[in-house]
Amino acid sequence: MMIVKIGGGKAINLKGAVQDLAELGESFVIVHGANAIRDEIAEKMGHPTRVVTSISGYSSVFSDEATIDAIMMGYSGIQNKRLVELCQQHGINAIGLSGIDGRLIEGARNKGIRAKQGDKTIVLRDYSGKPKSVNGELLGLLLSHGYIPVICIPIIDENNVAINSENDDIVNLLQEALHAETVVQLIEAPGYMADIGDASSLVRTISKSELEAREARVEGRMKRKMLALKKLTESGAKRVIISDGRVDHPIKDALSGKGTTIQ
């Protein structure tokens, strides 16, 4: 079993990734993003994506109702269905699901983002939250009948409302349910780079202890990423590979040791 997380950037070679997956001879699930197309849709629909920064320094998309609409259009709509179509064209019997379908991913809605507005601290409440559980029964049912789940946001909160969520957290939950040996994460970069602007600073391998050291050194979003990676290794993934999704063979390259491998 493999979990493939595909980033939502425009430059990711979806076709190449699907071609590779079709030759894999191993079962897998896909979790995909769609932030580039969501932003494009949100802009054209007249509600551009708005990023808010909490007083603790963490930036996130402010997910009001129009943003959830844009997520449904961009993630569950065009990106999910074009990816399922690609899979079908390569003999993978994919089935696209958002986290609300069959209560696949249940979460808890955030209490609010504490942010600055001028001098005042305000609490912004939106439709976002943390995934808490995965419907392993539904995943097992589909996988055991030859269907490959292609998963995206939104997820469903404790009041049955569709909410935005982080794919890193979703991947962690899926890993707990599926016990994948390998987790591949395709991004728009060669892998994890010590210096984000310098491709030659690509880190080839990171051990679990190095992960902890790096986590202690970084801040904000990158800290969250490091924590998510640490969790993945803790929940039994033998290797986690962060690799370039823009190349001809994103999955083959990843599995052959390009990118960053965490073991």
Place this chain on the structure above:
Amino acid sequence: MMIVKIGGGKAINLKGAVQDLAELGESFVIVHGANAIRDEIAEKMGHPTRVVTSISGYSSVFSDEATIDAIMMGYSGIQNKRLVELCQQHGINAIGLSGIDGRLIEGARNKGIRAKQGDKTIVLRDYSGKPKSVNGELLGLLLSHGYIPVICIPIIDENNVAINSENDDIVNLLQEALHAETVVQLIEAPGYMADIGDASSLVRTISKSELEAREARVEGRMKRKMLALKKLTESGAKRVIISDGRVDHPIKDALSGKGTTIQ
């Protein structure tokens, strides 16, 4: 078993329909439209929906790639997911699927629409076609595990390409697979009206022989509708109800004999 076809107009009371369905105590599947929201999205994305009329007089949406994108955003995206969310809020464990997911609805792509361009007859080829088969195994798997399928276009063609299709044809195929006793169709009108502009001309019941007589008298899209209805009764639906989706209790009203019943 009941099949519920929900029209894609803005005025359909989705919440009322879902509330009614939650109290039904019977298994069902939903097939929904989203033409209003698709047109809105297509317009805002810069590719307004374009209707073409064939030389035989039949009008249809010209489904180029941008139209399929708009269908994915409008049908599989926002309309499907908001409907699934509503279902979940009313205790219905809905799972939204397009026809391409798990090859739920396979079809054959149209050879082309013969249309006039000035003096010339041209053949317009688009991404549309006729559904030919339903993945009954997948439907059965989901239904037998308590999941309610909420189905929409696109469907998948013989080359694994996502195509547009008519919901009337999809409902007919579902009926052949599911042998529903009742088929409810919610529209933005009181039911089938002899005179489309006159609500008092609502036809309360139509027998199968009347359906044939009416079919012979009408043209174009309405002829197709009549044919589809005839097929439904032939494939074992004991009653087909065309009813008002704009009321407080669309399903309850339909089942209590409001609208037009075909028996």
